[in-house]
Amino acid sequence: MTKKAGKEQSDLLYESILTLKDLEECKEFFQDLCTVAELRAMEQRFEVALLLSDGMIYNDILERTGASSATISRVNRALHYGANGYQQVLPRAKELRRQYEEEDA
Structure with a gap:
């Protein structure tokens, strides 16, 4: 596979993820794409x-x-020296977490 073909494949994956319409579609897609261990590892790193x-x-x-x-x-290094993906998502995740907590209260 050429570099360009590899980039196109990864872009296609990320663009396809952006087409997911709701939480259920997202869960179903990632359950098909990843092993249980891979999902647990990503969930743990995000936590x-x-x-x-x-x-x-x-x-x-x-x-x-x-x-x-x-x-x-590793996660700490990514937070401080990574591609800023965590910095973009964490404030949104914290807002969602706050909303979940309010719903549970």
């Missing part, structure tokens, strides 16, 4: 990112999530 951005310390995150210190460190 770690939320907790780090909330100011929680490594040991508390490790205890709460079961994530390894290597995973926590």
Whole structure:
């Protein structure tokens, strides 16, 4: 596969994800695309990112999530030196989390 073909394939994947219409479609797509272990790993990394951005310390995150210190460190590096994907999504995720908490109250 050429570099251009690889870029087109990855762009096609990301553009296709953007066509998902709702939460159920998103869940179904990712369940088909990923293994259970891959989904759990992504969910865990995202939870770690939320907790780090909330100011929680490594040991508390490790205890709460079961994530390894290597995973926590990797997520922390991405938060500070990554492509800014977490910075774009985390404020939105925190707003969703707040809405969920209000619904549960």
